[in-house]
Each structure stands twice: as structure tokens, then as C-alpha cells.
Amino acid sequence: MELRQLRTFEAVVRRRTVTDAGVALGLAPSSVSQQIRTLEDALGVALFTRGPKGMELTPAGHRLTGWARSLLDQAERAALDVRGERQRLRLGALETLAGSHVPHVLTRLAERRPDLDVEVHSDRARAGLFADLVEGRLDAALLLDSGDEVGGLGFPTPARPLSFIDLEPVPLALVAAPTHALAARAALTPADLGHERLLVNVPECSFWMAADRILGDGPERVRAGGVPVMRAWAEHGLGISLLPWFAVADGLRAGTLVRLDLPLPDLSLRLVWRGDRESLPGVRDILYAAARP
Numbered sequence: 254m255e256l257r258q259l260r261t262f263e264a265v266v267r268r269r270t271v272t273d274a275g276v277a278l279g280l281a282p283s284s285v286s287q288q289i290r291t292l293e294d295a296l297g298v299a300l301f302t303r304g305p306k307g308m309e310l311t312p313a314g315h316r317l318t319g320w321a322r323s324l325l326d327q328a329e330r331a332a333l334d335v336r337g338e339r340q341r342l343r344l345g346a347l348e349t350l351a352g353s354h355v356p357h358v359l360t361r362l363a364e365r366r367p368d369l370d371v372e373v374h375s376d377r378a379r380a381g382l383f384a385d386l387v388e389g390r391l392d393a394a395l396l397l398d399s400g401d402e403v404g405g406l407g408f409p410t411p412a413r414p415l416s417f418i419d420l421e422p423v424p425l426a427l428v429a430a431p432t433h434a435l436a437a438r439a440a441l442t443p444a445d446l447g448h449e450r451l452l453v454n455v456p457e458c459s460f461w462m463a464a465d466r467i468l469g470d471g472p473e474r475v476r477a478g479g480v481p482v483m484r485a486w487a488e489h490g491l492g493i494s495l496l497p498w499f500a501v502a503d504g505l506r507a508g509t510l511v512r513l514d515l516p517l518p519d520l521s522l523r524l525v526w527r528g529d530r531e532s533l534p535g536v537r538d539i540l541y542a543a544a545r546p
Contacts, residue, residue, distance in 0.1 A: 254292060254295055254296070254324075255292075256324070256325065256328055257288065258288045258289075258291060258292040258295075259292075259321040259324055259325055260278070260325065261274065261278060261280070261285055261288040261289060261292075262288075262289065262292060262300065262314075262317065262321055263318075263321055263322070263325070263388075263389075264277050264278050264285070265285065265289060265301065265308050266308075266310065266314075266318060266388075267388060269306065269307035269308055270307045270308060271285045271286050271289075271308065289301065296313070296317075298311070298313040299311050299313065299314075300313055300314035300317060301314055319413070319529050322388075322389040323529065325389070326389070339368055339369065339370045340368060340369050340370070340539070341369070341370045341371070341372060342362070342369055342370070342371045342372070342392050342393065342539055343372045343374065343390065343391045343392045343393075344358075344371055344372065344373050344374070344391065344392065344393055344394070344395065345373075345374045345375070345376060345382045345385055345386070345391040345393070345394035345395070346373060346374075346375050346376075346382075346394065346395040346396075347375070347376065347377070347379065347382070347395065347396050347397065347459075348375045348376065348377050349397070349459070349479075349480060349497075350395050350396070350397070350522070351373070351375040353497075353499045353500070354395065354420075354421075354423075354499075354522055355373060355375075355395065358395065358420065358524075358543050359371060359373070361542070361543055361544075362539075362542055362543055365542040366538075366539060366542045369539060369542075374391065378457065379396055379408055379457065379459075380457075382394040382396060383410065383411050384411075386411070386413075386415075386525065386526065386527055387411050387413050387527070392526060392539075392540075393524055393525060393526040393540055393543075394524070394525050394526070395420075395522060395523070395524055395525075396459075396523055396525060397423060397459040397497075397520045397521070397522065397523065398417075398459075398520065398521055398523040398525075399463070399466075399518070399519075399520050399521055403415045403417050403523070403525055406459060406462045406463065406466070406520070407462040407465065407466065408457065408462060413527055413528070413529070414527070414528035414529065415525050415526070415527060415528055416525070416526055416527070416528040417523050417524060417525045417526070418523070418524045418540065418541065418543070418544050419521040419522065419523050419524075420521075420522045420523070420524055420543060420544055421521075421522050422519035422520070422521060422522075423497055423498070423499070423519055423520040423521065423522050424497070424498040424517075424519050425460075425463060425467075425495055425496070425497060425498065425517045425518070425519065425520060426495075426496060426497070426498045426501050426505070426512045426517070427493060427494070427495050427512065427513045427515050427517060428484070428487050428493065428494055428496060428501050428504070428505070428510045428511065428512055428513065429487055429490075429492075429493040429494075429510070429511060429513055430487060430488055430489065430490040430509075430510065430511070431508060431509075431510070431511050432490055433490065433493065433511070433513075435449070435493070435513055436511045436513070438513075438514065439514050440514060441513055441514050441515040442515070443467065443468045443469050443471060443515070444471070445515075446468055446471055446472045446493070446515075447471035447472065448471075448472075448473075449471075449472045449473070449492065449493050450472065450473050450475045450491065450492030450493065451464060451468065451472035451473065451474055451475065451492060451493055451494065451495070452475050452477040452483045452486050452487055452491065452492040452493065452494040453474045453475065453476055453477065453483070453494075454476070454477065454478060454479055454480070454482075454483065455476070459520065460480075460483075460494075460495050460496060460497070461474075463495060463520060464495045467495070467517060467518065468495070472493070475491075475492050477491075477492075477494075480496060480497070480500050481500075483496060484496060484500060484501055484504065484510070487510060488504065488509045488510055493513065495517075497520070524540060524543055524544070526540055
């Protein structure tokens with residue numbers, strides 16, 4: 254197997270057609286087809302079949318995807334080492350965390366691994382981060398989760414095995430306007446919220462999922478928008494909202510919001526990566542350098 258054949262294989266997997274893979278690689282479609290045939294001949298198995306949606310992986314092709322990314326990663330790291338260039342970490346993060354938590358992680362990495370360059374890519378959707386992890390465009394991703402495994406909060410996860418470290422807790426706050434009827438109530442329970450309007454974003458949102466687990470289905474879900482919109486609507490008395498403490502702390506200090514007296518578990522700031530990449534040179538050390546002491 255040659256590295257150029259593996260790169261071509263990855264491009265066909267990602268683009269689904271020989272023509273689109275050729276455009277991405279700057280090659281003629283015939284060259285792409287020839288490299289795939291040569292790779293299949295070298296391995297003695299078929300890697301693709303042609304389906305209604307383009308090139309479909311065979312079982313052997315599925316097995317090669319992980320190996321291809323690992324071999325290409327090792328080749329890239331070897332080239333960096335031989336040239337004496339700095340190692341690179343491609344880090345993804347939910348946009349919710351890009352301003353609040355990513356800077357702290359970058360600071361820790363800079364202190365512990367000054368030899369490392371970090372590229373940060375933010376995404377509104379968790380599914381986009383997972384797709385980039387699976388396809389090797391990211392080395393690791395920061396997201397919000399809970400429990401003892403990735404997806405404990407309730408979201409779907411890729412079929413590939415994922416590893417993770419919990420970097421720090423992310424406290425939650427159930428907030429409302431100071432004039433809200435529950436603002437002066439003590440020792441609330443989820444049952445007390447059964448007739449409330451709960452301001453939410455979309456079902457895929459971490460805070461909607463957390464509300465499902467903590468509050469149950471009693472409160473009426475009212476779609477408002479992202480975290481800033483949910484907060485603004487709560488300040489104007491349009492409902493209550495379950496939000497991260499970091500997003501409402503200044504409003505609580507200023508008195509535009511109050512925290513309702515309901516005990517809440519923390520979420521976790523979770524660093525996630527593909528389990529089959531830990532064996533690559535230096536990857537495990539880099540990822541664990543992001544964790545607190």
C-alpha cells in the first residue's frame with residue numbers, strides 16, 4: 254500500500270463519488286479509479302461497490318477506514334518529527350464552549366505542552382464534531398455530557414469506540430425573572446414545575462437533554478433559541494430556563510435573573526477522541542495534558 258492510495262481511498266469514502274474525490278485531490282477521475290484498483294489488487298479484496306448513492310464500502314473497505322487514517326496520521330507525525338516541526342492538535346468544540354471553556358483548555362495545553370500547536374474548530378452541532386472525529390479531521394472534541402460513557406446525557410454516538418476525559422464540572426442553574434411566582438419559593442421539586450413554561454432551544458441541545466433528565470416532561474417546552482435567547486426571554490418573564498452557570502452568572506449578580514431553589518447535578522466538560530487513535534505517537538500524552546492536575 255502507498256500513502257497516496259490511502260489518501261485517495263479516504264477521499265472516495267468522504268466524497269462518495271470518483272469524480273468528486275478527483276476534484277478534492279486535483280486528480281482526473283481516471284487516476285482516482287486507477288489508484289483504487291491498484292490498492293484493491295494489492296490487498297486482494299474489493300473495497301467499494303457502486304450503489305444508488307455513489308461508491309459504497311464493502312466490509313473490507315469499512316475495516317480499512319480506521320487503518321488508513323492511522324497510517325496517514327503516523328506518516329504525518331513522522332514527517333513533522335523528521336523536519337523538526339511542532340506537533341499539532343486539531344481540537345473541535347461546541348460553539349457554546351468556544352468562549353467560556355476553550356481558552357482555559359488552551360492555556361493548560363500551552364503551559365504543559367509548549368511544543369504543541371493547537372487548531373480550534375467550533376461547530377454548532379454535536380453531530381458535526383462526531384463526523385469530523387470519525388473521519389479524522391479532528392483529533393479531539395470538547396462537548397457537554399454526563400454519566401460514565403460518551404452519550405450519557407442522551408445523544409447518539411458514532412459506532413466507532415470513543416474515549417474521553419472529564420476536564421471539569423459545568424454547573425447548571427434554573428433561572429427566571431425576579432418577579433416570577435417561584436422566585437421566592439424554597440426547596441422546589443420537579444413536580445412544582447409541572448405547569449411552567451420551560452424555554453428551550455432544540456431537542457439536540459445539551460440543556461434540553463439535561464432538562465429531560467432532571468425535570469421530566471412536566472414543564473411545557475417553549476422553543477426560544479440559543480443560550481443568549483433563552484436567557485433574554487427568561488429575564489423578560491417569558492418562562493424559566495435551565496442554563497449553564499457561566500452563561501447567567503452576571504445576570505444573577507445584576508439581579509436581572511434569580512436562581513430557582515431546585516438542586517441540580519453538574520454536567521461535565523468532556524474531551525472526546527477516537528479510541529483507536531490513542532496508540533499513535535504522543536496522542537495520549539497530548540490529550541491528558543488538557544486535563545486538570
